[in-house]
Amino acid sequence: xxxxxxxxxxxxxxxxxxxxxxxxxxxxxxxxxxxxxxxxxxxxxxxxxxxxxxxxxxxxxxxxxxxxxxxxxxxxxxxxxxxxxxxxxxxxxxxxxxxxxxxxxxxxxxxxxxxxxxxxxxxxxxxxxxxxxxxxxxxxxxxxxxxxxxxxxxxxxxxxxxxxxxxxxxxxxxxxxxxxxxxxxxxxxxxxxxxxxxxxxxxxxxxxxxxxxxxxxxxxxxxxxxxxxxxxxxxxxxxxxxxxxxxxxxxxxxxxxxxxxxxxxxxxxxxxxxxxxxxxxxxxxxxxxxxxxxxxxxxxxxxxxxxxxxxxxxxxxxxxxxxxxxxxxxxxxxxxxxxxxxxxxxxxxxxxxxxxxxxxxxxxxxxxxxxxxxxxxxxxxxxxxxxxxxxxxxxxxx
Numbered sequence: 001x002x003x004x005x006x007x008x009x010x011x012x013x014x015x016x017x018x019x020x021x022x023x024x025x026x027x028x029x030x031x032x033x034x035x036x037x038x039x040x041x042x043x044x045x046x047x048x049x050x051x052x053x054x055x056x057x058x059x060x061x062x063x064x065x066x067x068x069x070x071x072x073x074x075x076x077x078x079x080x081x082x083x084x085x086x087x088x089x090x091x092x093x094x095x096x097x098x099x100x101x102x103x104x105x106x107x108x109x110x111x112x113x114x115x116x117x118x119x120x121x122x123x124x125x126x127x128x129x130x131x132x133x134x135x136x137x138x139x140x141x142x143x144x145x146x147x148x149x150x151x152x153x154x155x156x157x158x159x160x161x162x163x164x165x166x167x168x169x170x171x172x173x174x175x176x177x178x179x180x181x182x183x184x185x186x187x188x189x190x191x192x193x194x195x196x197x198x199x200x201x202x203x204x205x206x207x208x209x210x211x212x213x214x215x216x217x218x219x220x221x222x223x224x225x226x227x228x229x230x231x232x233x234x235x236x237x238x239x240x241x242x243x244x245x246x247x248x249x250x251x252x253x254x255x256x257x258x259x260x261x262x263x264x265x266x267x268x269x270x271x272x273x274x275x276x277x278x279x280x281x282x283x284x285x286x287x288x289x290x291x292x293x294x295x296x297x298x299x300x301x302x303x304x305x306x307x308x309x310x311x312x313x314x315x316x317x318x319x320x321x322x323x324x325x326x327x328x329x330x331x332x333x334x335x336x337x338x339x340x341x342x343x344x345x346x347x348x349x350x351x352x353x354x355x356x357x358x359x360x361x362x363x364x365x366x367x368x369x370x371x372x373x374x375x376x377x378x379x380x381x382x383x384x385x386x387x388x389x390x391x392x393x394x395x396x397x398x
Contacts, residue, residue: 092154096184100152103185104287115183117194119146119202120155126178128202137176142211144242145175148182148195150219150250151288155179158218160385165216165393172394175214184220185286189299192227199228199239213239214397215246218384219349220292222251227297229320243320247393248327249383250346253365254353255294255312262289295353316363319356326371326396328389329354330378348380371396 099106099115106114119126121137134140147158147166158164158179170177182191203210217225225246232240262285290306294314301314319325330346345351352358355372356365373392375383383389 092156096154097152100184100288101286103183104187105185107183107186115181117180117182117191117198119178119180119198121176121178128198128205130205130207133205134207140176140207141174142208143173143175144210144213145169145177146180146213146215147177148180148215148217148221148225150221151184151292153184155181158384160381163385163387163390165384165390168390169394169397173397180221182224185288187287187299187302188220188223188227188291188296189301191224192297193231195224195228196232196235196237200232200237203239203242210242212244213242214244216249216393217246217251218249219251219380220288222248222253223291223295223297226317230297230317233320243323245324245397246326247396248325248354249389250328250330250349250354250380252292252349252353253295253356254358254363256292256349256353258348259289259292319365319367324371325367327355327367328373328375328383328392330375330380330383332377332379334376346378346380346383
């Protein structure tokens with residue numbers, strides 16, 4: 001087993017240890033809620049029961065931490081024997097989903113399963129150092145196409161059903177195609193600022209003169225792109241001056257309804273006395289996921305309690321000037337679809353959100369009409385492998 005698998009296994013062991021402690025806390029909270037009913041006085045017997053069970057839960061937590069440390073250390077020795085995850089893509093997918101759901105937690109606890117932002121070319125990590133870029137990209141040129149994945153995904157997910165938009169476009173237009181991989185569980189603004197820094201370093205180390213940069217971003221990746229551009233333009237970063245076109249695929253510019261539903265569930269559980277401890281489970285959602293409620297882009301958008309029920313408090317960030325922006329929305333219905341289909345969109349993002357349309361006109365993104373397109377009979381992930389979508393992107397980039 002290689003060092004990467006060793007690290008992954010240790011990361012899993014630590015995560016399981018921390019998860020066990022978290023569940024123990026949840027059970028203890030629920031036990032207290034049952035023993036001490038809300039709005040009723042507690043008797044000495046009830047307090048005694050709570051004290052006794054408190055020692056039990058304390059011992060469970062202590063044992064879990066001890067075993068966790070032992071397992072973490074033991075896995076280092078057992079790695080050559082235990083490592084048998086043959087498919088790298090499977091490992092990467094599991095890790096990406098884990099980062100999407102708990103990515104901020106992994107960073108906070110310095111868990112080795114956390115993903116650090118970087119770019120790839122043909123499956124290889126590209127380090128922003130001139131001679132290493134040339135070595136990894138022998139046919140490097142000054143026209144860069146950067147693809148940015150969505151929540152709980154990674155760069156490998158651009159390849160579906162034998163097709164990859166980025167690879168096909170690179171051959172069509174003779175571009176150097178790069179794929180971003182990032183921790184989608186962190187705040188969008190955190191990833192935006194990290195991408196801004198990464199691109200500035202990459203561009204300064206690029207071995208040939210830059211001509212132009214084009215983005216294709218799916219789902220959350222579109223928010224990360226807009227956030228990076230905002231921070232980059234605020235700092236007058238060089239890389240932003242080369243960006244000419246951005247294509248958004250099902251980006252929740254004004255939020256995704258599923259996250260809004262999750263927020264309602266939090267509030268409902270918090271309002272029921274006996275169910276209140278279980279509201280902690282709703283709060284397992286990462287910062288990245290809760291940013292999808294309204295489409296947060298900036299640090300200021302999430303400074304308040306991110307689980308608090310409140311209206312859209314975002315600072316409006318318009319589409320960047322002097323950059324051609326295009327947007328594709330998916331819809332599960334046919335050409336003459338019902339109102340319900342319009343609301344469902346691609347089952348993850350509504351048509352209006354994907355096209356930047358808001359009930360408050362001051363927040364509209366105002367895409368040019370000829371720069372928008374609705375892909376009928378397409379789900380959220382269908383957009384990644386659709387030939388119709390590819391043809392439309394190719395038309396826009398020509």
